[in-house]
Amino acid sequence: MAVSGLGAVLIIHVLTTLQATLATALAEREKAVAIPMVGGAMEAGDVIDAGDLVSADMLATFVHPECILDRRLIEGRTLLERIYPGECIRMERLAPVDSQGGLEALVPTGMRAITLNLPTDARGRASSSRVRPST
Template structure:
């Protein structure tokens, strides 16, 4: 047989084998993709559910999840009924264990408080509440402004108002309004924000609420650094920062010391009388 013909046949056989393997793999992938993936029905929220709500049967439904469900997903509605919601849920969202309070802890704001932490209500400025930026889950810094106790009794204490940052990176549990009475006993609506703090921080806020004015400052939730912030006083706002401080001019030459004028003496002899007179003149000699 012709050697050239054998070479051509072998090359064709190799190409055909490679094409067969490629087609086999493509067809296998298509068949595998066409197979139905396993699915699981998990418990989900039937409607939007606010934080602190105690779940009941009408609040729950089930949804089909393709593939492997999350490890903390709830498969039986009985495991969710009667538990408080620690984070707001939306309609159709699967309910996870870490979004619910422990069994038997009930609902409301108390169910959202972490171990070792406390929730404290802080009355804030009306503008803060109207702006609507203080929402559950956000992070804020707490500023206080007032007159230090050591200067209250001194003259001009009203001009010594100071502001300081007392707490940083505090989580907001809830925000809303409350009805309180003013000095005349009339009801008025005030903005109240519940903050998640440690017991020590709760003492600071309790004292600040009675003695100073509190202002909340919104911060980026990803920014968890505690900055070193110095307090400032009302008088510092009116200082002229642009004017350089004047310094006394210092002459490079030492001050000349004035020399006393040279003196010369004139002696006058009149008989037995002798008198002396002194005169000052430039270059004079005695």
């Protein structure tokens, strides 16, 4: 009888401990996190400055693990793709720290980009069928 009573006390203790641990974990999960986001739509090649950023509070549960939470890592960086207001900013969407600003940031290191002024036909379309890449 004493053994079963001791077993019951042990089970109650373990369940109480697990319940307290679960309650603590759920409370941590529901904390709000301030996430820096752009205030308006920004295009690829735009440089983000402090005035472009706003903060939004979100529950930590809903924050993507790759979202940048530190504004200092975003300010002064060039975008590699369009970002809309309310979107999380991830490192993969930003040009490297030492890259040039503007559209130069979109061209990979060691590559060059050129533009061609192509003649247009009567409808205003470029006659790209005459352009052939050379090797």
